[in-house]
Amino acid sequence: MDFGLSEEQTLLQDSVNRFLADQVSLDKVRLFTKNGDTDKQIWTSLCTLGLGGILIPEELGGTGLSPMDATIVAECLGYRVTPSSFLSTAVMAPVALIASSKREDLLSASAEGNHQFGLAFSEAIGSRDGSGLNWDGNVLDGTTVFVQDLNADTFLVATKEKHLLLVDAKATGVEKVEVPNIDQTRVMGALSFKRSPAELISENIDVYHQVLDAGRVMLAADTLGAAQNMLNQAVAYAGQREQFDRVIASFQAVKHMCAEMVANLEPCRAMVWYAGHALNEVKDEARVTACHTKAHLSEVGQFVAKTATEVHGGMGFTDLVGLHYWFKRIGYNRQMLGSPELLREEAASLQDM
Amino acid sequence: MDLSYSAEHEAFRQQVIAFLKKHKTLAPVGAGLRSAKTRDWQALLIEHGYTARTIPREYGGFGAKPDLLKGRIIAEEFARAQVPGGLSGQGIAMLVPTLLELGTEEQKQQFIRPTLSGEMIWCQGYSEPGAGSDLASLKTSAVLEGENWLVNGQKIWTSTAQIADWIFCLVRTEPDAPKHKGISFLLFRMDTPGIEVRPLVDMTGLANFNETFFTDVVVPKNQIVGFRGEGWRVANTILGNERDSLGNPNATLSRLNALIRLMKSETVGGISLISMPAYRDRLMKIQGRVMALRFNDMRILSAKLNRKDASLARLIVKLQGTELRHDLEALAIDAMGEAGLCFGESDYLRDGGSWQYQYMYFLGLIIGGGTSQIQKNIISERGLGMPREPRVNANTAT
Numbered sequence: 001m002d003f004g005l006s007e008e009q010t011l012l013q014d015s016v017n018r019f020l021a022d023q024v025s026l027d028k029v030r031l032f033t034k035n036g037d038t039d040k041q042i043w044t045s046l047c048t049l050g051l052g053g054i055l056i057p058e059e060l061g062g063t064g065l066s067p068m069d070a071t072i073v074a075e076c077l078g079y080r081v082t083p084s085s086f087l088s089t090a091v092m093a094p095v096a097l098i099a100s101s102k103r104e105d106l107l108s109a110s111a112e113g114n115h116q117f118g119l120a121f122s123e124a125i126g127s128r129d130g131s132g133l134n135w136d137g138n139v140l141d142g143t144t145v146f147v148q149d150l151n152a153d154t155f156l157v158a159t160k161e162k163h164l165l166l167v168d169a170k171a172t173g174v175e176k177v178e179v180p181n182i183d184q185t186r187v188m189g190a191l192s193f194k195r196s197p198a199e200l201i202s203e204n205i206d207v208y209h210q211v212l213d214a215g216r217v218m219l220a221a222d223t224l225g226a227a228q229n230m231l232n233q234a235v236a237y238a239g240q241r242e243q244f245d246r247v248i249a250s251f252q253a254v255k256h257m258c259a260e261m262v263a264n265l266e267p268c269r270a271m272v273w274y275a276g277h278a279l280n281e282v283k284d285e286a287r288v289t290a291c292h293t294k295a296h297l298s299e300v301g302q303f304v305a306k307t308a309t310e311v312h313g314g315m316g317f318t319d320l321v322g323l324h325y326w327f328k329r330i331g332y333n334r335q336m337l338g339s340p341e342l343l344r345e346e347a348a349s350l351q352d353m
Numbered sequence: 354m355d356l357s358y359s360a361e362h363e364a365f366r367q368q369v370i371a372f373l374k375k376h377k378t379l380a381p382v383g384a385g386l387r388s389a390k391t392r393d394w395q396a397l398l399i400e401h402g403y404t405a406r407t408i409p410r411e412y413g414g415f416g417a418k419p420d421l422l423k424g425r426i427i428a429e430e431f432a433r434a435q436v437p438g439g440l441s442g443q444g445i446a447m448l449v450p451t452l453l454e455l456g457t458e459e460q461k462q463q464f465i466r467p468t469l470s471g472e473m474i475w476c477q478g479y480s481e482p483g484a485g486s487d488l489a490s491l492k493t494s495a496v497l498e499g500e501n502w503l504v505n506g507q508k509i510w511t512s513t514a515q516i517a518d519w520i521f522c523l524v525r526t527e528p529d530a531p532k533h534k535g536i537s538f539l540l541f542r543m544d545t546p547g548i549e550v551r552p553l554v555d556m557t558g559l560a561n562f563n564e565t566f567f568t569d570v571v572v573p574k575n576q577i578v579g580f581r582g583e584g585w586r587v588a589n590t591i592l593g594n595e596r597d598s599l600g601n602p603n604a605t606l607s608r609l610n611a612l613i614r615l616m617k618s619e620t621v622g623g624i625s626l627i628s629m630p631a632y633r634d635r636l637m638k639i640q641g642r643v644m645a646l647r648f649n650d651m652r653i654l655s656a657k658l659n660r661k662d663a664s665l666a667r668l669i670v671k672l673q674g675t676e677l678r679h680d681l682e683a684l685a686i687d688a689m690g691e692a693g694l695c696f697g698e699s700d701y702l703r704d705g706g707s708w709q710y711q712y713m714y715f716l717g718l719i720i721g722g723g724t725s726q727i728q729k730n731i732i733s734e735r736g737l738g739m740p741r742e743p744r745v746n747a748n749t750a751t
């Protein structure tokens with residue numbers, strides 16, 4: 001028994017971290033939030049590392065790694081608040097297409113970095129007033145909101161019945177509207193369809209859940225990385241900032257804030273690893289673990305985001321140090337693909353409680 | 354405890370309700386601070402005694418005898434009707450009470466009326482890059498030269514400096530005195546030559562606070578509140594008022610009502626948010642906390658009227674009030690789920706994005722006006738009589 005990362009996984013983690021430290025500076029993130037057009041460039045460079053095809057079999061041009069490996073990458077991406085469509089393009093869509101043996105062409109293109117997916121799951125998770133989809137087996141009508149990665153080439157759409165469909169962004173009757181959201185590293189929007197051709201990927205509810213579980217674990221991992229970075233920044237700042245003729249890190253109050261953050265966050269690391277591992281390896285626990293991991297990371301992430309900001313005093317509230325990019329990323333992860341209350345309810349029902 | 358509503362109070366409530374019914378449409382929703390609509394509304398509220406109620410008439414207030422229950426009735430009815438109450442900038446919330454207590458007659462005459470009417474907008478110049486929690490270490494200097502102070506230095510986090518007409522500012526006037534004894538409290542115009550205001554963008558994306566630089570700013574000698582070297586005491590009078598206003602439970606009550614409305618009207622999967630047990634329970638928890646703080650507020654007011662010290666009840670207001678608001682706004686976002694992520698114009702944005710904005714803004718207020726950690730130090734030391742942390746010599750600390 002060995003609970004932890006393998007040597008290869010540590011290597012993967014190190015190389016992705018080094019790459020991102022070099023390629024995705026905060027300045028680049030800021031640029032993306034202003035212009036929005038650097039994500040293709042960031043994505044292309046991530047694909048040179050093989051991250052776009054991380055789950056895609058080698059014979060289709062991918063690297064054929066495991067969901068656990070993808071979890072490690074998601075954490076690294078969160079650590080750098082990296083704008084990318086990793087969740088959609090490298091994880092959720094491939095899980096769906098591989099499980100249902102569909103559209104190898106799109107998988108190959110994605111592995112090469114020439115194709116990106118977006119996600120429209122809100123209808124399946126919790127439909128809002130003013131939205132609703134109707135699929136007649138051929139064409140799709142209606143509106144779905146809170147779509148992630150709106151600039152995608154193809155959308156993976158989940159219906160209320162938990163069927164998965166693919167819709168080409170350029171298909172007839174497809175209209176996109178950007179919905180500005182709090183996390184500027186993500187592009188969210190609404191999609192509406194008017195007799196738009198859609199391809200059925202799966203009617204199998206197990207496939208839907210497999211895709212969703214993977215997505216939830218990735219979001220949890222992203223939060224883990226983002227929270228870890230905020231904690232690191234807080235500790236570093238506290239070691240430099242002086243008030244009352246001493247570094248603020250020497251105040252017990254400040255130390256306790258940092259200790260509480262790490263005490264909450266450290267177990268999350270093991271939890272995320274296990275959840276990532278369970279996706280393929282402990283299938284009967286995968287769903288409950290995914291629900292709890294995302295819900296728990298959302299709570300811990302929220303606490304760390306607030307506390308790390310507080311450690312910075314007024315500086316934490318400004319755009320100067322840019323802490324808010326992490327704060328908002330954690331906030332976004334919290335609500336996407338199921339907010340904590342919904343997830344805990346789901347976890348309870350899954351266990352016949 | 355005597356909380357009986359007399360016939361007079363019942364009649365008063367009816368008056369407030371009738372006023373709101375008649376004038377509701379005049380309320381300045383989303384109007385600028387400088388707009389005629391805002392000023393007219395403020396004038397109307399003062400005229401009826403619904404704001405600046407107990408401030409003497411001679412200074413531009415309504416001049417009523419303090420009456421706890423009437424204050425409560427006004428707050429409740431305005432919150433219920435979702436109508437904004439009177440203005441509450443730093444000038445009104447902090448400077449006016451301080452001038453009433455410590456200002457000269459001339460200062461009261463000059464400043465209170467235009468401040469209450471909304472004509473004179475103030476900013477607070479306390480914090481400096483090196484003096485935040487340790488405010489008393491501030492370095493901005495003022496030197497008396499003839500009939501004027503000459504001010505030099507830098508402030509930071511100065512909220513609304515970009516629109517303010519005047520600033521109340523802490524400066525060091527006695528460089529040789531111990532740090533708390535060398536500070537004075539000056540008032541001066543923001544258009545005085547030598548003042549430069551540079552905006553700072555905050556996490557909400559707005560630039561509501563600033564860096565403020567002073568180079569040989571000339572301030573008439575008499576624009577000092579209290580004596581030279583007494584500025585720390587004057588500022589502490591204000592800080593008490595600031596802390597009360599930052600945790601104001603009546604503003605929180607309005608937000609609670611708005612939250613209840615939101616949770617009744619929004620649905621997920623066809624079910625209204627308010628009927629989902631998990632959110633419902635969180636809402637009730639928040640309501641309980643709001644209630645506790647509102648009664649606490651009445652207790653404080655009552656103590657004030659009876660010239661008693663509300664002590665602990667007052668010391669906890671800023672800490673509890675700002676944390677509560679932050680949690681209240683967070684519930685709205687959680688309950689909305691993905692819709693709670695919207696920020697910026699779209700069809701899916703609710704209440705103009707105020708939930709997301711206030712959620713972040715109240716994190717700012719948990720920090721501003723004395724951080725939560727500093728509040729806890731004050732509560733334990735002043736409130737519970739616990740010893741201060743031993744002073745550590747910076748050089749020997751390891």
Ligand SMILES: Cc1cc2nc3c(=O)[nH]c(=O)nc-3n(C[C@H](O)[C@H](O)[C@H](O)COP(=O)(O)OP(=O)(O)OC[C@H]3O[C@@H](n4cnc5c(N)ncnc54)[C@H](O)[C@@H]3O)c2cc1C
Nearest residue numbers: 253310311313314479480485486510512717721722724726
């Ligand atoms: C939204 C907002 C509006 C503001 N508006 C104004 C304004 O209009 N005018 C103005 O003058 N200022 C204003 N401020 C400044 C505010 O008062 C300061 O930010 C605050 O006092 C903290 O100071 P600091 O930012 O320097 O943080 P620091 O003092 O550097 O604090 C950093 C961290 O160290 C902790 N810490 C410091 N000392 C101790 C200690 N002794 N014990 C335990 N913990 C400690 C703090 O709690 C905090 O977590 C505003 C701030 C904000 C966020």
